[in-house]
Amino acid sequence: MVHLDIEFYSRNTEDVARDLLGKKLVRMYEDGSGKLKRLSGIIYETEAYGSKNDPASHAFNGLTNRNSVMFGDVGKAYVYFIFGMHHCMNVTAHSSNNDAGAVLIRSLIPSEGINSMMFLCNIKNKLNLIKGPGRLTKALDINKSHNGLNLTKERSILQIEDGIRPKNILVTPRIGISKAKEKYWRFMISID
C-alpha cells in the first residue's frame, strides 16, 4: 500500500480533488473489544474549496477559529460540524504556503469493514454506497476530535492510500452551496 505524501497535497486544490478519486480512505477504528479494525472505501466523489477566489469556501472571509486548519499544513483532516447534526470531512490541499484550501470527500465505495460501517450508520439492509458527506463521517465514526489530524503520517487513525485509477471522471457544479455555483469543482468517478 502506497501512502500519499505531502507532495500530493501541495498542488492546486482542484487538481488534488480530481486526483483523490479512486484513492482509498482508511479509518483505523477501535471497536468494543479494543481491537483495531480497518474501515475503508474508495473515494468516489469530491469537491474543491478554495480561499479568496471562492465565495462558497469557509476560507473566503479569512482565518477564523473554525477554518484555521484550512490555512495550515496540507494533508490534514479538516472536520467541521454543520446543520446542528452532521460532520463533514475534508483534506487540506493548496499549492502556496500562504494560501488556504481543502477537498470535501462526499462519498465512498465501501471496501473493508462494511458490517461495522452499516452498524455505525444504523443501516439495516442494503445500501452499497456511503453516499453523502454526513453519512460518510457517521459510517467511519469521524468527528471534530479528528480535526487537524495528519493524514500523511504512518499509523495515523485516518490515512489515504493509493488505490485504483478511474477510467472516466465526471465534473459538475458543487452540491448544497448558495454562492459560486458557476464553478465546476465537483468531481466523481463515472460509471459507464
Added chain:
DNA sequence: CTACCGATTATCT
C-alpha cells in the same frame, strides 16, 4: 423516481 420540509446547534457577524 423527484420535491419539499423539518430537525437542531456551532459558528460567525
Added chain:
DNA sequence: GATAATCGGTAGT
C-alpha cells in the same frame, strides 16, 4: 440573530 459544504421521512408523479 442568521445561517449552514445535510439527511431522512413523507407526499406526489
